[in-house]
Amino acid sequence: CLKGTREGVLWDIEAWEADEMNESVYWLKGVAGCGKSTIAQTFAERSAAKGKLGASFFCSRDYPDRRDLHLIFLTLACDLAYRSSDFKTALVPIIRANPNVQDDSLPVQLGKLLVRPFKQTGLSATIVVDALDECEDKEPVSEFLSALAVHVNNMPTVRFFITGRPEDHIRSGFKLSSLRTKVLPLHDVNSATVDSDIKSFVAFRLDEIATRRRQSISGQWPSDRDIAVILKKTSGLFIIASVILRFIDSSVASPQKLLKLIVDPPESTIYEGRSGIDVVYHQILSAIFEHANDDDAVFFDQLHLVVGSIVLALEPLPRASLAEILEMTPQDIWTILIHLHSVLIVPESESEPIRILHKSFADFITDKERCPDARHFIDAPHHHSALGIYCLKLMNTRLIENICGVPQYAMNNDVEDLPARRVLCIAAPLSYTCLSWAKHLQLSSQAGGNTSSVLTLVNNFFTRHLLSWLEVLSIEEHLHTAIYSLHNNPDQDLLDLIDDCERFVLRSFDGIKQSAMHTYHSALSWTPTSSPIRLLYERELMTKTKLVNAVGPTWDACIRIIPLAVGVSVEAVVFSPSGALIAAHGEYCMKVFDAMTGVNRATFIVQASICSVAFSLDDGFLVSGLFGGTINVWDVQTGTIFRTFEWNSSAYSVAFSYCGTMLASGGSDKTVQIWNILSGGCHCVFHGHIGVVTDVSIGFSLDLTFTAFLLSDSTVQTWNAHTRHHESIIIDDLSVFHIALSPNGSQLASLSPYHMKLWDLKSGGC
Known part of the structure; x- marks a missing residue:
């Protein structure tokens, strides 16, 4: 940050860092372009100057090694080892014993690479993780934050400062009960303070440009009006000010002329109601190509091809690589991009990737409503095809x-x-x-x-x-x-x-x-x-081996053979509701596989034999019922136990409710238990069965009012969770092995090897 700006925000962060009684995690959240990364960089520098900074990781979708979640903890550990010889001494044996630790799940990595060395050394440190939203994370709850929630209480001397946009999976992560977090929304900071900081930044940079390019500037420049107009256009976002200043300092024309284009344009009704950044991008692109002939189809086709490829490439490409793919020369691309340095980062080296200055430019130029000028608009499907x-x-x-x-x-x-x-x-x-x-x-x-x-x-x-x-x-x-x-x-x-x-x-x-x-x-x-x-x-075919009667003419029904570890036997398998995952369990082990590739996603080790397994509706959790009465709810994403319930009988069958907040288990003590996953308590217990319950299939209605379960004597019992009233339906078919309850609780389906029956729960008839 420029000296004298963002002081209120930085003071709040530093006060949090200084007080050991504060929350272990600080989340600085805000929309794109509001200055989160600049604040993170300044805070990291100040923390390092005080000797408090242990490590930092600045995420970026433009760099493969900075958007990979599985490299964060390893990078932080290496950074800590570089700064502290004690931490290094504790870390080295762990790395030697676990050379492939980067392949472990994030909670396991965190436990090995950070928790153990911190416990051994007793060190205190601040860790900065910037732009968490720029990491590749397809989970419904941030994988990084889920891992942090598992271990943060085991590192009482460590503070985590995290920045990121308030995207759904990140907000869900910060809501985890064990992750006590101080939150500062940047958009809630007093607007007058933000405007004052942006004004100081704009004035400083314009003065710097005037000093450096004095030969191309005449008279008093800039004026107070110029700064006031720029400030109004920024709408409180530092990124808009940054884009404007880069444009004014570009080689398109003299700084005076470019500033005039920004502050004195005729307003167009097309942009009424649009954000300031859209107007700025339109003005900049129009100024850059004002001398281009609108009829020069070849020029605009090449411009669209190159800019569209940069904006839509799945990862940033160097100029040399982009040229080879597009059948052009690196010089051709340089010529096209020479005036676009205010919105793109174009290195002089052909081997360094070309990057977008800010994601807002890609959002603008690929949205026809925001960018109606056909000369500038990038039609995303068309360019993906190209x-x-x-x-x-x-x-x-x-x-x-x-x-x-x-x-x-x-x-x-x-x-x-x-x-x-x-x-x-x-x-x-x-x-x-x-x-x-x-x-x-x-x-x-x-x-x-x-x-x-x-x-x-x-x-x-x-x-x-x-x-x-x-x-x-x-x-x-x-x-x-x-x-x-x-x-x-x-x-x-x-x-x-x-x-x-x-x-x-x-x-x-x-x-x-x-x-x-x-x-x-x-x-x-x-x-x-x-x-x-x-x-x-x-x-x-290169092999000299001749196969005799070993291969048939067509594929058999087997799609994929998934190898298991030596000595591992599988007793049962279950698909997740979405079909994306498969869980296989043996006596003391469960494995979760990607249903499409067969790749092992997670392995869970338990201390007793497993007798039942079920997925939650969103694939996020896996419950295992054990002989002896323990029921574990596993977080599939992190590979850790989210909740454990204890009962006095083996859990022969388990099932999640539709909403995922309740869990039912049935076992050998003639009862069915309903558990509250969020609170960890037993919601209610259903008694009254005849004989030992050895085979239970459980179903929930959508509103949790009704629960149904199948007993080993071919009786289905339904319970009203509100009234605690139960009804019995005699199916009289010992071959029935599964039931399903309709979402409204009015019908029941029973499944046997030969047929399926639908039952009316009000009348009890089929």
């Missing part, structure tokens, strides 16, 4: 068999110089296209389907380069991308071929993942003889 086409062209040109020249039967891990070969032989442009082509085509399908040129390129890719693509993904350690790419491909004309490709990858996933060359050897050898993939690529 990027998909360029990706396919590059892959169809560059992909070859054994692209890195590795030994024919080598495992990837056995090729010591494979990383160097990857950089040299695959390089950034081809790597990007292999990982991103399908996503671009998927996003382009929103425009109404793919053109014949796209279909031709896709057909060429699948019939000539599929195996080489899988080889590259194996070397890049992104083979799972192939499954998502094939599964989500919208091309209906090649549906049979794409389905066959997906079966091929799923069946040979583990072998190809470990050895890229396995694609051409055993993977193809074990493919059915009439498979389209086998027929297309049989000429590329």
Whole structure:
């Protein structure tokens, strides 16, 4: 922050840091462009000057290693070790004992890398994590905050300062009961204070520009009116002031002329009611291209192609890579972008990525209502289609068999110089296209389907380069991308071929993942003889082994074989409600797998035999009922126990309510218990069953009024949770093994191997 600005906010943060009795976590939240990251940087510098800063992590969606959640705790631990020799002494043995700790779940990482060293050393420290919303996190509750909630109370001497936009998954994370947090919404800071800070910032930067570029400025500049107009345009957002000042300092024209364009434009009714940032972006783009001929279709086509590719690329690309993908030269791209430095960060080096100055520019230029000028508007589906086409062209040109020249039967891990070969032989442009082509085509399908040129390129890719693509993904350690790419491909004309490709990858996933060359050897050898993939690529079979009567003509019903650890036996499996996850449990272990790829997502170890398992409706929690009476509610995202309930009998069946706040369990003591997951208490117990309850299927009505459960004597009992009244329905069919209750509690379905029956709960009849 500029000296003298944001002092009120910084004082509040520093006061929190100084008082050990305050909350362990401070969340500075606010909308995009309000200055959160600048404040975080200034606070980190001040904390470091006092000797309090332990580590910092500044998230950014533009950098793969700064948007990866699984690198945060490892980076923080390394930063702490660099600053403290005591912490380093405690950390090194942990790293040596856990060389692949980055592959652990976030709570496990946090426990090993931070909690244990802090407990051992007794150190005090402040940890800064900026722009948490810029990390890739698809969970409904922030994975980072969920992990922090598990362990924060085990680190009483550590303070966490976190900034981020108030997005749903982050707000949900800060609502976790164990995460005591002080919250400061930046938009609640007094507007007069914010305006004063922005005014100081604008005046300082304009004075700096005037001093540095005095030869191109005449007279008294800037005027008080100029500063006042800029301040009004910022609408309290520092990012708008920053964009305006970068534009004034650009090479488009003299600072005086550019400032005049900002402060003296004729107002257009098109922009009434729009935010200040939209008006500013429109003015800047209009000024930059005011001398361009509106009829120069070639210029604007190239402008749209380059800017659209930068804005919509799935990760920032260097100028050299972008040029190769778009079939241009780096100099062509430099010429197009030379005047766009006020909204883009364009390094002089061809090998450094081009980045958007602020996400608000991408939001503006891809929204036709906010950016109605056709010269500037980027049609996202259209440009995704163009990027998909360029990706396919590059892959169809560059992909070859054994692209890195590795030994024919080598495992990837056995090729010591494979990383160097990857950089040299695959390089950034081809790597990007292999990982991103399908996503671009998927996003382009929103425009109404793919053109014949796209279909031709896709057909060429699948019939000539599929195996080489899988080889590259194996070397890049992104083979799972192939499954998502094939599964989500919208091309209906090649549906049979794409389905066959997906079966091929799923069946040979583990072998190809470990050895890229396995694609051409055993993977193809074990493919059915009439498979389209086998027929297309049989000429590329490298193995000298001849299989006799080992492979049939078509695929069997098995899609994927998921290997388990040695000695692990599976007794039952269950799909999550969304179908995205599979839970398999044995005697003392549960594993959760990605249903599409078969990749192990989590492993849970328990201390007693498991007799029942169920997912919550949102896939977020998994409950396990154990012999002996313990019921554990697991957080699937973090791999930790969220809640434990104890009862005096084995839990033969468990089920979540629709809303996920209640849990039912039934067991061997002739009772069914209803548990409140949020409070951790027992809501009620249902008694009155005849005989031991050895087989219970449980259902909830949507409003939790009715609960139904199936007894081993083929009786269904329904309970009204409000009146505690129960009714019995005699099904008289010992083959019934499952029941389901309608959301309104009026009907019940019973399922047996031969039929399903619907029951009216009011009359008790079928």
